[in-house]
Ligand SMILES: NC(=O)c1ccc[n+]([C@@H]2O[C@H](COP(=O)([O-])OP(=O)(O)OC[C@H]3O[C@@H](n4cnc5c(N)ncnc54)[C@H](O)[C@@H]3O)[C@@H](O)[C@H]2O)c1
């Protein structure tokens with residue numbers, strides 16, 4: 001499989017003529033190659049988008065939405081095929097891959113509906129016979145930069161609202177997962193989106209990403225990825241006074257109170273900590289447990305972890321797939337070493353899986369630490385792998401304080417049957433997403449998605465809030481009095 005750029009409705013290799021292999025993390029084998037672009041390709045894509053956007057913005061929003069309905073139907077038709085490719089390219093197990101494609105389908109229909117709403121406001125004027133309103137106007141060319149862990153869902157969270165609002169898109173997907181970008185571009189092509197409204201440029205962040213962050217005709221950057229890269233992008237956008245939406249890492253926690261349903265909490269922890277091999281921004285990487293139920297939780301958690309099968313995500317019964325590449329494997333293991341050196345107790349895992357059945361792939365055993373303190377590195381930094389840590393507390397107040405003590409603020413959860421505790425946690429947990437009696441993962445696409453503190457810069461993906469990123473408010477006054485009326489003049 002050869003993955004090319006998609007620019008102005010045409011499939012083309014980069015002018016660089018360079019390709020790199022696409023690696024299946026389950027076995028280390030190449031499943032194709034992808035073109036590696038440079039600044040010239042970006043220039044071409046941005047000019048195409050700029051030309052196309054002018055006409056696209058004039059198409060009425062309900063008509064723009066019709067393309068998204070078609071996109072939703074095509075995604076639905078190809079759900080299984082795309083999900084299988086997603087597992088081969090990124091490694092997540094097939095049931096999760098199907099779930100990710102479903103997120104894209106849901107987002108298509110949801111955002112298509114927004115084409116018939118795209119609400120503005122009417123507001124009474126201060127003056128007689130004068131009408132005042134505000135409308136959402138498209139911004140122009142928007143640049144999307146996305147990670148490899150949700151290579152299709154996150155692209156739909158961003159591109160669908162951008163397009164329905166009348167913008168044109170230039171997208172730089174992660175170089176690890178270009179096949180998903182190709183699938184989405186093919187679907188837009190087949191759905192009849194006019195040429196140039198949706199463009200994909202593959203390449204390295206430091207070249208392609210930076211060059212369109214710097215580009216004067218790209219008016220908005222919507223980025224999802226690591227904190228380090230997000231901060232760099234924000235600095236550049238700041239210099240150019242460019243609007244930027246950042247969705248970055250997390251250090252999410254599940255709080256288990258002494259009145260919790262422990263079996264339910266264990267089920268949620270298993271799913272949130274080890275699903276997608278812990279490579280979710282919302283992954284549960286801290287378990288903050290009331291000391292009275294700590295031992296019970298540890299025992300049941302270990303029992304549940306023993307039932308987890310690690311392997312190729314396409315195989316029946318596999319619950320935990322590989323991590324994305326060798327670099328990720330080394331980074332995860334490094335954090336495990338730090339955890340041990342800083343005095344945490346390793347209860348399970350802590351090693352790479354290298355038996356014959358895992359040959360060539362990038363597999364890490366689901367790992368559980370206990371006796372972790374909030375100051376330890378493994379309790380503060382994003383590991384992005386199947387590693388989670390138990391921190392013991394003595395009260396709800398302490399649990400909330402520990403939850404809030406990290407630099408990130410994406411998702412948190414509490415297990416309790418006490419309505420006072422649940423509502424107090426809902427109010428005081430300093431994260432963009434709070435779950436009561438559910439794990440930290442599993443966001444629904446019609447609610448805003450994003451976080452506080454180091455997780456972002458106040459914008460949100462998903463839900464109607466996504467439209468705030470891709471539109472600008474325009475206030476309009478219509479004076480039908482037939483005379484010049486002046487506001488702000490005292491007569
Ligand atoms: N908050 C969220 O919504 C959310 C969702 C998923 C993943 N994430 C985060 O993403 C991270 C994992 O993804 P990753 O490893 O792909 O992140 P990353 O930051 O390394 O890369 C993200 C994207 O940025 C590009 N990039 C890299 N350097 C760049 C530069 N200098 N200029 C412009 N673009 C550049 C990459 O090529 C890629 O497309 C984790 O930190 C995870 O928490 C956040």
Ligand SMILES: O=C[C@H](O)CS(=O)(=O)O
Pocket residue numbers: 103150153280281282283440441442443
């Ligand atoms: O990052 C994308 C995921 O869908 C978010 S969640 O883990 O499902 O909440």
